[in-house]
Amino acid sequence: MTEGTERERPRGETGAGHGVGADAPPGGDVLARELQGTLPCARCGYNLRGLSVRAVCPECGTPVRGTILAMVDPFAEELRPIAFPRVIASLVVLWGAGAVAAAAAVWWLRGAELASMIGVDLAVPEWFGAVPAAGVAVSGVGALALIRPHGGIAPVASVAAGVGVAAYIPLAYLMLILHANVDRLSTMPFMGRDEVSEMRTLIRLGIAFFAAITIMGVRPNARLLGSRSLVMRSGRVDRQTMLVMVGALGIASAGDALRLMAVGGLGDLLGTIGLIVIAVGSMLFTLGLAGVMVDVTRVARVIVSPPLGIRQVLYGTGDERSP
Ligand SMILES: [Zn+2]
Structure with a gap:
């Protein structure tokens, strides 16, 4: 399914350019970030926007990382857009x-x-x-x-x-x-x-x-x-x-x-x-x-x-x- 599409490295793997800087361990950049997009908690649906990736859901205590693992599709960005x-x-x-x-x-x-x-x-x-x-x-x-x-x-x-x-x-x-x-x-x-x-x-x-x-x-x-x-x-x-x-x-x-x-x-x-x-x-x-x-x-x-x-x-x- 990924033929002909470029696989881009997730931002943060490079560790360069923004966030916590060049000395941060790989992935630290992403972990330190706050979610800027809408992400409903996997357990209770609370919108986790604005929370750190390391945080837990204020409503039910589910780790934000758990919701990301459950809800985010790592290949979502590689999917070809469907016009209609x-x-x-x-x-x-x-x-x-x-x-x-x-x-x-x-x-x-x-x-x-x-x-x-x-x-x-x-x-x-x-x-x-x-x-x-x-x-x-x-x-x-x-x-x-x-x-x-x-x-x-x-x-x-x-x-x-x-x-x-x-x-x-x-x-x-x-x-x-x-x-x-x-x-x-x-x-x-x-x-x-x-x-x-x-x-x-x-x-x-x-x-x-x-x-x-x-x-x-x-x-x-x-x-x-x-x-x-x-x-x-x-x-x-x-x-x-x-x-x-x-x-x-x-x-x-x-x-x-x-x-x-x-x-x-x-x-x-x-x-x-x-x-x-x-x-x-x-x-x-x-x-x-x-x-x-x-x-x-x-x-x-x-x-x-x-x-x-x-x-x-x-x-x-x-x-x-x-x-
Ligand atoms: Zn929750």
Whole structure:
């Protein structure tokens, strides 16, 4: 994430120029300073502005240094500025939320099919078959933000994200064909096994293919945006959710392949195993999607209110390099 950016030494490491002077031990300069920027106490929220770095919070006694460690992102000043943070943050949320809505709608359709097997009619309206495709389309619009979320993006990452966004078009189209057209031909599109189901399986394989392209395409820039969050960069939360999702698509596709073989006459058992494998892959995929949604809200928050930098806290400045 830091490619192409200069890493400036924090003021004070040089020990020169201001503060307590040249004889001070390294870091003494910073420690002697009073905070000129706003810094809410990590424990009670009291504004520590004007206090020494060595002081404790007058409200709750928490050392100011503790708050700095907890609240200040050492790489905040290296983050590329985002020109339209609210637009980018909103699009990133759309990207995740659209995909979650699509997955939820598919689960609802399959749930309704299961319910119908035990004689419960959930009365899903006909238009609902278009909801998964609509969710995918919304996600694709949001993914536009991942082509070039800020300056300094590697061209190859922008191209990859562009391919990923383009793959949303066949993806949404196949989702529409599957859930709004093909599934209307059969009362039990997923559980049943006939010619319709064979066509359905082929479409599902296409959907998995294009979904994998969208995920892998936008992944580099999605991770780059994710690295703006201190929590995510430090590995305190797992960062491989998108790879897990691609793996889950692979598992579900293996299940589809089994079902294709079953249609070819290899028997019920194979078809049933295929169903189970698809269900496992779909659950894994949905779990991954839920993880992405959690990360997306985290990233959106960091985009709208960027992390505090040490300069900002010590000198009350953001971009300026001098106090
Ligand atoms: Zn406090």
